[in-house]
Amino acid sequence: MGFKSIKEQLALISRGAEEILPLKELEVKLGQSIKTNTPLVIKLGCDPSRPDLHIGHGVVLRKLRHFQELGHQAVLVIGDFTAMIGDPSGRNKTRPQLTLEDAKANAESYVDQAEAILDITNLKIVYNSSWLNSMNFSEVIKLASKYTVARMLERDDFTKRYKTEVPISIHEFLYPLAQGMDSVELNADVELGGTDQKFNLLVGRDLQRESGQEPQVIITLPLLEGTDGVEKMSKSYGNHIGLHDAPEDMYGKTLSISDAMIEKYFLLGADADDKTMDDVRKQLSDSSVNPRDVKRRLASELVTLYYDSETAIKAEKHFDQVFIKKDIPDDMDEFQLSEEMQLLDILNETGLVKSKGEGRRMIKQNAVRIDGNPCKDQLMSFKPGCGEAVIKVGKRRFLKVKG
């Protein structure tokens, strides 16, 4: 099968991308690829230490998918080796060090989730332990000699940590090098990553050059902020929309993003094409259009993307019912009463609240409703034979008690 023209390919490749470095080299590579009818090798590394994927990860996976659609060879590098060592970079605690088995298990789950985006049948999956694990100390030292401390310290987060006297371990300097080795191993033509990966991606170029390879082109993608619109999307911030979130959650969470994020979510999260983006921008700048409606469209497109349009309609209906009409959802967890029980215990045991203390607080704050009426009685209890009641805690926690 032939490739599309350079121009056509670039249009898709650059959609949503932050930087393509150097663009000229990419054009050359694409040209060669067309001429020799050979797909380019597109590398994406993933960290299997955190197995829950969200639409933030989706941004870069989507870009890899674009390359698949253009007929290139996508390679997913599972960083099981690096995960095994345990990268202590990042804000606070040392990361848990995974065993190779854990990393492998997580990797499987990762691939399973990535299937929502990638064409798995044409995906090459490799584990970097298969080459990094066998390097001996002298090889590592030789590798380490190719970079200087000053250059390492150029990296943004190292600079920051160094200045604020936050520890940096020596082995962290080896991370970019290990990642770069992956590029050498694969003879990658292009490597994808978030903007925070820029330094690491560039190291790959240097190492490839040292090994006599043509350096890879790097493509960085913006980091998608989470639903709070401030921090980057991350499960630990609790601001993520998971790829495996239930359709209703995906829809609801999307509607909770701030208006300022709508455009970005369309582009990066929903993979909107140029035409859609124009339309969205037009609507957002039109004061007669309620931004909420644009957001509703976004939510529905996201659900459609990860599920299907029918599910999106259902999610929307659920949302309207629960949050706009403040009605109860069609489906909710049920609790069968076998003996008289305190409301507080029911809440606690079913996980509607984290502790009884939280339950008490919620009740005090009028956050607990029974059949729509705020419950102020902390000692209230349910007796068998009392029939059905719907308990609501906060905005979105429901439970049907059957007695």
Added chain:
RNA sequence: GGGGAGAUGGCCGAGCGGUCAAUGGCAGCAGACUGUAAAUCUGCCGGCGUACGCCUACGGAGGUUCGAAUCCUUCUCUCCCCA
């Protein structure tokens, strides 16, 4: 190798023998207002008990004391300066 500083609740950061479950900020949760937007206001924000209260917590382990996050010893870890 020598000298100095430090480790506090999800994070930052006060406290320096009792009044400390620990000021404050951020994050979070809930309520009001809304479009599950933003902004704003209010309350909550270790666990258990209706509550007086009890238990567990200030890097780990010991100790001094009627009483310790606060003092001493020791261990672990971190940062800075000198070599």
